[in-house]
Amino acid sequence: MTNTPGLSGNQKRKMKSASRLYAVQALFQMEHSDQTSDAVCEEFLDHRFGADYDGAQFAEGDVDLFRQTIANAVDNQAQIDQLTDRALVAKWPLGRIDPTLRALFRAAGAEMVSSDVPPKVIISEYVDLASAFFPEGKEAKFVNAVLDHMAHDALPDSF
DSSP states (O other): OOOOOOOOHHHHHHHHHHHHHHHHHHHHHHHHSOOOOHHHHHHHHHHHHTOOOEEEEOOOOOOHHHHHHHHHHHHHHHHHHHHHHHHTTTTTTTSOOOHHHHHHHHHHHHHHHHSSSSSSHHHHHHHHHHHHHHHTSSHHHHHHHHOOOOOOHHHHGGG
């Protein structure tokens, strides 16, 4: 679905953004359930991507990006968690932060360690998600700082 012909650049960007949102939600769900990544992925693909519930339409997503982000987050979780821990203040280890933020850092980290997406794009996308999840708080600034540190650590040649 990544190279879907006939879609405008704006439609493709919206699909990628939706996939990143779904990836954060799926990683959160996996942490709080006994479901495997395959089971959670199938649930999201069957019941979220483009689904219509009582007139509310869920966004269509980029299936390849969603699957790749989940797989990379699972396969590289130790590396991603280490990157995140190094970016956090000593008094706030990864296990102590909000589980939504933990899922967000894992999804963003998955893209940082295994994609060719520029770090600035990854940071911007996930800061936007943090703003959506926490519209009243300071979490977006916190996410920006942590992801910037992670990107400089994981991808020093990209800056």
